[in-house]
Amino acid sequence: MGNQAISIKSLEKRFQHKQVIAPLSLDVPKGQLMGLLGPSGCGKTTLIKMIMGMLKPDSGTIQVLDLNVPHKQLLNDIGYMAQSDALYTDLTGEENLHFFAKLYSLSKAERIERVAYAASLVRLTDDLRQKVENYSGGMKRRLSLAIALIQNPKLLILDEPTVGIDPVLKKEIWQELIRLKDQEQKTILVTTHAMDEAERCDQLAMLRSGHIIAQGTPQELKEHYQAKDFDEVFVKAGGDVQ
Amino acid sequence: MRISAIITRIIQQMKRDRRTLALLFLAPLLVLSLMYFIFNSNEASVTLVVSNAPAPLIDKLKETDFTIIVDNDFSKKQLQDKEYNGWLAVEQNVSKLTLLNDDPSLAKALTMQLAQILQPTQASIGSMKTDYVYGDQDTAIFDIFSPMLIGFFVFFFVFLITGTALLKERTSGTLERLLATPIKRSEIVAGYMVGYGLFAFLQTIIIVLFGIYVLDIVHVGSIWLVLLINMMVALVSLSLGALLSSFAASEFQMMQFIPLVIVPQVFFSGIFPLDSMAEWLQNIGRIMPLYYAADALNGVMYKGYSLSDIIVNLSILACFAIVFIMLNIISLKKYRSL
Ligand SMILES: Nc1ncnc2c1ncn2[C@@H]1O[C@H](COP(=O)(O)OP(=O)(O)OP(=O)(O)O)[C@@H](O)[C@H]1O
Ligand SMILES: [Mg+2]
Numbered sequence: 001m002g003n004q005a006i007s008i009k010s011l012e013k014r015f016q017h018k019q020v021i022a023p024l025s026l027d028v029p030k031g032q033l034m035g036l037l038g039p040s041g042c043g044k045t046t047l048i049k050m051i052m053g054m055l056k057p058d059s060g061t062i063q064v065l066d067l068n069v070p071h072k073q074l075l076n077d078i079g080y081m082a083q084s085d086a087l088y089t090d091l092t093g094e095e096n097l098h099f100f101a102k103l104y105s106l107s108k109a110e111r112i113e114r115v116a117y118a119a120s121l122v123r124l125t126d127d128l129r130q131k132v133e134n135y136s137g138g139m140k141r142r143l144s145l146a147i148a149l150i151q152n153p154k155l156l157i158l159d160e161p162t163v164g165i166d167p168v169l170k171k172e173i174w175q176e177l178i179r180l181k182d183q184e185q186k187t188i189l190v191t192t193h194a195m196d197e198a199e200r201c202d203q204l205a206m207l208r209s210g211h212i213i214a215q216g217t218p219q220e221l222k223e224h225y226q227a228k229d230f231d232e233v234f235v236k237a238g239g240d241v242q
Numbered sequence: 243m244r245i246s247a248i249i250t251r252i253i254q255q256m257k258r259d260r261r262t263l264a265l266l267f268l269a270p271l272l273v274l275s276l277m278y279f280i281f282n283s284n285e286a287s288v289t290l291v292v293s294n295a296p297a298p299l300i301d302k303l304k305e306t307d308f309t310i311i312v313d314n315d316f317s318k319k320q321l322q323d324k325e326y327n328g329w330l331a332v333e334q335n336v337s338k339l340t341l342l343n344d345d346p347s348l349a350k351a352l353t354m355q356l357a358q359i360l361q362p363t364q365a366s367i368g369s370m371k372t373d374y375v376y377g378d379q380d381t382a383i384f385d386i387f388s389p390m391l392i393g394f395f396v397f398f399f400v401f402l403i404t405g406t407a408l409l410k411e412r413t414s415g416t417l418e419r420l421l422a423t424p425i426k427r428s429e430i431v432a433g434y435m436v437g438y439g440l441f442a443f444l445q446t447i448i449i450v451l452f453g454i455y456v457l458d459i460v461h462v463g464s465i466w467l468v469l470l471i472n473m474m475v476a477l478v479s480l481s482l483g484a485l486l487s488s489f490a491a492s493e494f495q496m497m498q499f500i501p502l503v504i505v506p507q508v509f510f511s512g513i514f515p516l517d518s519m520a521e522w523l524q525n526i527g528r529i530m531p532l533y534y535a536a537d538a539l540n541g542v543m544y545k546g547y548s549l550s551d552i553i554v555n556l557s558i559l560a561c562f563a564i565v566f567i568m569l570n571i572i573s574l575k576k577y578r579s580l
Binding site: 053070080087 | 246250254259419579
């Protein structure tokens with residue numbers, strides 16, 4: 001113990017008799033960037049919501065930062081970005097950021113500093129005074145990411161953070177995620193469908209029909225499946241289950 | 243701190259939503275005025291004939307808006323012919339008030355003001371007996387249910403606006419997102435109650451002042467009590483709207499609560515006499531917040547009740563609000579068990 005940021009043991013979840021998460025165990029080591037891969041509908045979002053304490057598992061245990069989920073302290077320590085943007089569209093970007101910053105009880109000075117940092121990270125500084133309903137899809141995604149970072153959390157859980165974001169900005173965001181991990185020792189869990197992103201993770205877990213079918217570094221997975229690139233890994237890993 | 247964050251946000255959102263603000267503040271005034279004109283079409287001046295009254299009483303009567311005619315030799319027949327509104331005959335023991343009552347609201351206004359004037363001098367003129375040329379004392383329309391109307395509008399518009407606002411928060415996922423932050427469930431509910439409560443409070447003040455000072459709805463009791471009752475109504479409606487929004491999946495479904503929750507309450511709030519209803523029907527009325535609100539509002543505005551007379555009604559309304567607020571806090575467990 002102590003080395004794992006997230007530790008999941010025999011976790012199970014079903015929705016109306018449909019087994020979405022089969023008994024599943026997964027460890028995310030501290031200070032690593034872990035990617036969660038898998039086809040649409042395999043249960044990634046469900047797994048993440050259970051880690052966040054927003055869904056109750058049917059059985060099994062989840063420990064995050066050595067605390068049992070759900071735990072009050074964890075709500076402060078985890079920066080969360082949901083798959084669908086949950087923003088107040090009738091407020092401006094800045095008002096959204098300040099609102100969430102207040103919920104984390106940041107002082108006014110901290111709040112102004114963090115809002116400026118998070119906004120500049122996702123290149124929204126110039127658009128902060130616009131109402132969110134006038135944002136493009138990618139801008140909303142970026143604002144959601146900024147909100148996830150607002151309280152400077154130890155652990156980041158991001159559900160498909162870069163969907164709808166252009167390649168240049170996507171590259172910058174990933175550079176920042178890796179910087180946060182390297183320099184600020186943050187642990188990051190991301191789900192993604194983009195294979196170029198998968199390649200940049202320290203660890204990958206492949207989820208399929210509620211099972212973790214493979215886990216390791218990108219290099220290990222490629223060797224394991226004797227694949228040249230990740231698209232091939234994905235296809236071959238998919239074939240394994242049948 | 244977190245509660246105030248929610249309150250600030252609600253104020254920011256409401257300030258930008260002009261239409262909702264208009265609905266909240268202007269629509270009730272519009273409907274109330276319309277009903278006023280429908281039920282009170284002739285606001286003619288009231289003429290009162292006085293017979294054998296002592297001079298001080300006549301002076302006092304002349305201070306009112308009534309036209310006073312002193313005639314010591316008057317009859318009911320004359321009253322009917324000349325179409326005066328009332329005739330007050332002061333006699334040794336029993337004063338007799340005869341009301342034409344062709345327009346119940348005028349007759350009501352007359353009785354009520356007379357009752358007020360005569361109260362301190364009751365001893366000198368003895369008790370008063372009221373007689374009607376047309377109809378009887380139960381014929382009032384707008385005056386009787388206008389206090390209840392005020393309560394109804396507060397209830398209806400607050401219910402609609404908080405219900406849909408909270409529903410939007412649920413369907414857009416922001417409520418779920420909110421619960422991924424360290425905010426307590428009770429803080430969310432408190433933030434909502436205070437945030438929308440502020441707007442409900444403003445609305446209540448506007449409706450009450452408009453009703454009393456512009457439409458001249460009769461009110462005998464304290465205006466502060468009227469405001470207090472309506473604030474309680476707003477609180478019940480706020481918490482009920484918030485609660486029911488968790489059972490609706492869309493704005494349209496929220497509207498479907500109107501015939502289920504709002505309309506039945508109107509039937510039990512004084513438009514139809516409750517005494518003549520079957521026992522079981524009366525019992526249904528007792529589970530409806532507006533029943534108590536209407537009772538209290540009628541008491542204060544129409545009968546001049548004081549706080550101690552309506553404290554039971556107010557307490558029952560407070561209980562409704564507390565229960566709904568608790569249920570709201572519990573219902574948020576759906577999103578987060580902590
Ligand atoms: N609340 C729910 N009720 C019933 N079924 C659900 C619910 N939430 C998710 N599911 C089912 O669980 C399965 C996994 O859903 P989940 O959202 O976790 O997939 P995902 O891996 O995140 O997919 P995607 O990559 O498309 O986001 C799906 O088949 C979905 O239909
Ligand atoms: Mg998903």
